[in-house]
Amino acid sequence: MRVTSLLAATAVLLSIAPAATARETVRIRDIQGTARVSPLVGRRVADVVGVVTGVRGYGSTRGFWFQDPEADADPRTSEGLFVFTGEQTPAVAVGDAVTVTGVVAEHYPTAEGETPETTPNQSVTELTGASWRITGRGSAPVEVLGPDSVPVEYAPQEGNIDKRPLEPERYALDFYESREGMVVRVDNARVVGPTDAHRALWVTSKPDQNANERGGTTYTGYTDPNSGRLRVESLGGDAFPAANVGDQLLGATQGPLDYSRFGGYVLAATRLGGHVPGGLRPETTRPQGRDELAIATYNVENLAAGADQARVDRLAEGIVDRLAAPDVVALEEVQDNTGPTDDGVVAADQTLRQLTDAIAAAGGPRYLWRQIDPRNNADGGQPGGNIRVAFLFNPARVSFVDRPGGDATTPVHPVAHGERVALSASPGRIAPTDPAWRDSRKPLVGEFLFRGAPVIVVANHFTSKGDDQPLHGRFQPPARVSAEQRAQQARLVRGFVDEVLAIDPAARVVVLGDLNDYGFSPALAPLTDGAALVPLAAELPPVERYSYVHEGNSQQLDHILVSRAVDADYDLVHTNAEFADQASDHDPQITRIRFWRP
Template sequence: MGITTTIRWLAATTTTLLASSVAAQSIAQINGNRFISPYAGQAVSNVTGVVTAKGPSGIWLRSTTPGTDARVSDGLYVYGSALAKNASIAVGDVLVVDGTVSEYRSNSAYLPLTELTSPTVRAVLGTLDNVAPLVIGKDTLCPPTQQYTQLDQGSVFAVPNNESLVSVVNPELQPDKYGLDFWESLVGQLVTIESPRAVARPNQYGDTWVVGNWATTGDNERTGLTNSLGDGNPEAIIISNPLDGSDNPTDGKLGDKLEDITGIVTQVYGFYSILPLTNITVVSTLSPAAAGPTTLTSSGTCAGLTVGSYNVENTYAGDTAHIAALARHIAEFMQAPDLLFVQEIQDDNGETNDGTVDSGATLAALADAVQALRPDVGYNYTYVSPVNNADGGAPGGNIRVAYLYRPEVLRLQEGVAGNATQANEVLPGPALKYNPGLIDPLNEAWANSRKPLVAAWETVDGSNATLFTVNVHWGSKGGSSSLHGDARPPVNKGVEKRSAQAEVTASFISSLLSADPSAHILTAGDFNEFAFAEPVARFASLSGLTDLDEAAGTPAAERYTYLYDMNSQELDHVFASPATAAKVQGFEHIHVNTWLSYDDQTSDHDPSVGRFDIC
């Protein structure tokens, strides 16, 4: 494996090298078998390697005598723009260089990259006819498929997090067991990924997460990788900026099959990445482009009530194109459920920060757009406006949760609506003090975050069957660190706040169940957390509700509503009381966004639909 051709030696430069009395350090010695080089901060000399690639700011070298230790990379980045722009240095040249070993990172949250800085070329020894890349999984180990590092204590999603730093502990690499160790053991190497597939859509810059024809776990039917408690899918790698200055396509999709990719393993903005020699090429795209409509339709009675949930991503009345696209999803793909939980409804003028908090025009615009597609569906809506700029989200947008409902099927039980500061209560019956109303909105857990909206409904089919609902949008994960980052386990920003929100929400729901253990209750929305993570798991335990994916038997790998980095993941959940879970007739995640390209998605979340017998 590695270098397989003979060097054409240049005698004059060889003589120069032999005349030197300075001891040489090899690339393997510089890298060592840990994350941080044993030579960090030291000047080294007579480092010999063949040029495997050139970039805008430096070159990459590989040892001419590859080692046999799988923990140690034989590749090294030599940082120096003058060297990179030197047209007399080409791929295949065998160089002898001096320089200083540096551990570079542009952000303290990132893992450092071992590189050689302030380089001086001591000699050019010759040229190789061919520089052969290492084929991942053939010339190297296969990437581990579940754990990232021994410092994660069994789960990259563990709480508490940020308990240690890779850069401080600097553990010995175990590339056969841990994903970060595997990619670190290849940093600086020229590699090839055979038969790659995209496990996420490219971002707006064309950066694309892929896996090759090696073993993977968490595979879903769309060929993405779904995360789970013990599996963060470290076998995926991101393909970043091509070294030849070309651009990766930005219109790719989850599941695309790609041409073989050859490039350099490195660190880019906190992730192990491959810089391809040229741009990604898509070979084929999966069909159909998006999931079809839900199979769950309403009977119009308590025996077949349909309920949906959808984070509609910063919707306001003035964004008519966004409203129209959402309406199509609701009318055609969600089949206009009887009751729809929506999150991220903005006030009527969106992000204009002028004190407007009402969202009646926004919800009316959405309802009208649905009816334009489905004349038989005339949604009513209900919500509680927040205090201005108190619920987070885009400044001035005043996002909140709300309900759309079909009045020929459901109506709000009689009651008085609450306001932004009034705490709802469970009254005998059980009934709600405010309908709809907020859960403990002045609790510190909801500072700069959306407050859950509780409502009590009854069917209009003559049965007067009662359903209690709680619409949630918990605090954001924004500011979390990369799964490839220095902090271990990675920082899960806001996890403490979401845990507090879980307790407040669960306490209210448990009081409903205490009043009536057979009550029909649905809690749905954007929990901003995984079902197996501490806040949601704690909510389920304290509330007495059941995850509807569990109740409906959704396969574990198909539980996703969101794409982030390498993972198909589920931030949106529906939980049901025992009586409701026992009579669920179906539950589906409708992949109208996660299967599409970045520019074609309507929201960054997929909606979900369930059907229930609440008679």
């Protein structure tokens, strides 16, 4: 939360350094210093000169940027600075030459429950309690960010980098910090993250950096977070473009460089390039053949009964048209009948009925469903929402084997059934009371029959990455505190698969869903170590493995893995994540298992 009163701001500053009463005449470069934290924090400085380069006249974080037009020779010291005026719109305009007096502060953007001391975010050096005089008109230089401007190496891996001397020629985060508050420009920028609900999008200054075939920038490993990514927000009141991945902002996009907890460094644009659509279209997979069992996974993003019918219809049309009506669909983020209302309701039959009715209305099959109601508020997600995984299946093509005994707390086990393997309960949940599933969705296991042959499907939604530190933060490498829980979950799912294969080594097993982690993450290694399960995305080049776009990084959170006995193809169907207009924030994916009649 932003500190908006001078009294509160001073209290924060006193906790960092003693405030001095003497006024010092300094330049912006002296305030910014050669590290992230100003050497003058807490001090009152006078008559700091510069030219106004941008004005934020909205919200509770109003103020203006100004920049010294006469740079020094030290590449570590920024020549730009933000003047924070709280909820008061400053009476200045771009191009005004000003002298400013105020208190040097380090503002740490914080989320709920964080303090400036505990937040993982970097700080913004600024002046608070400020006064200023307009002395004339002027201009400030603009730095163009070309393909070679920002270093590829992202950050020093040395813990808290707040007070570490900047090396802008070596590290991307140091480069951006050394330009904090200065005007930067990206020409003919390609969009790598679509416009969101907050009038922001992502571009890259490095068009060749891990570029995928649809225009995005793919996150392929922890050591390469794609340093060219930059968030763009507009300071103007003009219409903001609804841009998709692969679109272009033709011409110059420029403005002061800010920092936000929502993605890190932000180009606060006083000028936006012209929006040129790239022509990206949602993908469509092929229909399954007569002897192919099509199984898909789709995170439907907090779908609840009574949801906007237009959105439900779009999800339905996507399943029918884009996914060619799979025989089985594993859904993630299905909420209960009252959605986020925390009223003790856990049933989701109305939610699933609304979706399946819409699918039938769109020309698809009359899907049936199987799921298990969770205990109230035990599975994470929105409080009261009781999200869970669920199966839809087309009874005209595939049969569900119902076996009693599955409930919220009873574990399912594989059992011998003649020469084959079966489930002790179908549907059932894997080790639902194990601590690995604390405040997280439990895997749903179902036994299906296709052409008389059994297939065991394990639908998953692993715990989220919400508690992890950000890529752009002051702690490097960022702590991925949620990964251990996902690793525990992966071990339990893998243990279940191993039990299945111990009974029937030729069993057809499909493990799929939103695993909330990347294919290269050690947290998912328990699923892929050894020969039991094959990750189907491994068939694709690394830059094409993605189902989600976050902070301009196309990344793989959703997965399908199959046992060795499965003969299948695979398609990652890009229908949502790259687009400003989304039915869900995830892309679905599908596998088609091939069967041959004897």
